[in-house]
Amino acid sequence: MSKEVGKADLTSLAEIDRLVHEPARLAVMSLLYVVDSADFTFLMNQIGLTWGNLSAHISKLEDAGYLEVKKTFKGKRPNTTLKLTSQGRQAFRDYAKRMKQIFQDFNG
Amino acid sequence: MNKINLKELERKAFLSTYQDGLWDMYLGLIVICMSFCLYRPATGYSPLNIVLLLACMAVACALFLVGKKFITLPRMGQVKFGEKRTRRMKTMALVLGVVVLIHVAFLGIQSIGWRNPEFGATLNAFLQEKDAMDLAVATLGSLFVGPSLILVAYFMDFTRGYFIAAMIALAVFLMIYLNQPIYAIIIGILTITPGVVLFLRFLQKYPLHREETKRE
Numbered sequence: 001m002s003k004e005v006g007k008a009d010l011t012s013l014a015e016i017d018r019l020v021h022e023p024a025r026l027a028v029m030s031l032l033y034v035v036d037s038a039d040f041t042f043l044m045n046q047i048g049l050t051w052g053n054l055s056a057h058i059s060k061l062e063d064a065g066y067l068e069v070k071k072t073f074k075g076k077r078p079n080t081t082l083k084l085t086s087q088g089r090q091a092f093r094d095y096a097k098r099m100k101q102i103f104q105d106f107n108g
Numbered sequence: 109m110n111k112i113n114l115k116e117l118e119r120k121a122f123l124s125t126y127q128d129g130l131w132d133m134y135l136g137l138i139v140i141c142m143s144f145c146l147y148r149p150a151t152g153y154s155p156l157n158i159v160l161l162l163a164c165m166a167v168a169c170a171l172f173l174v175g176k177k178f179i180t181l182p183r184m185g186q187v188k189f190g191e192k193r194t195r196r197m198k199t200m201a202l203v204l205g206v207v208v209l210i211h212v213a214f215l216g217i218q219s220i221g222w223r224n225p226e227f228g229a230t231l232n233a234f235l236q237e238k239d240a241m242d243l244a245v246a247t248l249g250s251l252f253v254g255p256s257l258i259l260v261a262y263f264m265d266f267t268r269g270y271f272i273a274a275m276i277a278l279a280v281f282l283m284i285y286l287n288q289p290i291y292a293i294i295i296g297i298l299t300i301t302p303g304v305v306l307f308l309r310f311l312q313k314y315p316l317h318r319e320e321t322k323r324e
Binding site: 030031033034035036037038039040041042043044045046051077079081 | 114115117118121124182183184185186187188189190191314317
């Protein structure tokens with residue numbers, strides 16, 4: 001079936017997971033995807049985000065069920081450990097697959 | 109544009125845990141500790157050699173652990189690596205276990221062989237001169253230490269570890285062959301120096317985030 005003239009098929013772009021697509025959150029998810037878990041300070045140092053910025057992104061990912069956040073104390077210091085949930089891992093894989101497909105489709 | 113390679117990302121995160129230079133300082137101190145034990149003065153070995161070695165190694169180990177816990181971790185944060193890294197560490201433990209068994213077997217065969225009159229006579233004839241004996245023991249000592257440390261460096265992805273392995277093997281060789289602790293001390297200092305530089309850089313690069321951790 002031929003496509004409608006003058007109308008490109010861009011529907012796949014709208015299906016991109018915007019929660020993962022944001023650069024800072026993508027960095028957080030990429031790093032947590034390759035490790036088992038990391039604490040807040042480690043992520044902050046590796047990604048180069050400020051505390052407030054990282055905290056906001058983490059809250060969004062946690063609300064979506066992509067991140068598991070464990071708050072504990074190490075002595076008197078609070079320690080926040082972050083881990084991707086299986087849903088988060090799947091979301092990251094789907095996102096990577098979709099983006100790869102989109103860039104392949106762009107080749108004309 | 110840089111490609112994002114997930115394997116490389118994991119490796120970079122892993123390597124960042126060596127940026128504090130503590131391993132270099134710890135291994136350098138161990139080399140200096142060895143000089144206390146392997147140095148054989150004209151009077152021969154004394155229990156003091158062993159006591160000094162154990163005391164110095166305990167101090168080096170304590171300094172390393174305290175440094176990791178109270179300096180590195182609060183600044184850099186903590187990370188737990190995935191299944192692949194854990195498997196790699198388990199393989200390293202297994203390989204090192206086999207290496208130790210080979211060392212023990214070698215020493216056992218050697219000691220049995222030495223008692224065998226025929227073999228002992230051949231060996232003694234070959235190593236008649238003190239120089240040849242020292243050379244053989246020094247070579248064996250460095251061959252015991254060097255390859256084991258190279259294996260550790262390989263499994264731990266610790267690139268500077270190859271340099272440290274070569275330095276320690278050289279230290280063992282010179283200590284035994286020339287019977288002077290000064291070589292081990294110099295090599296120990298040469299190993300510690302890059303560690304100190306890295307440690308100072310680490311302190312600058314990763315300041316303590318007191319306020320942030322309070323609010324976490």
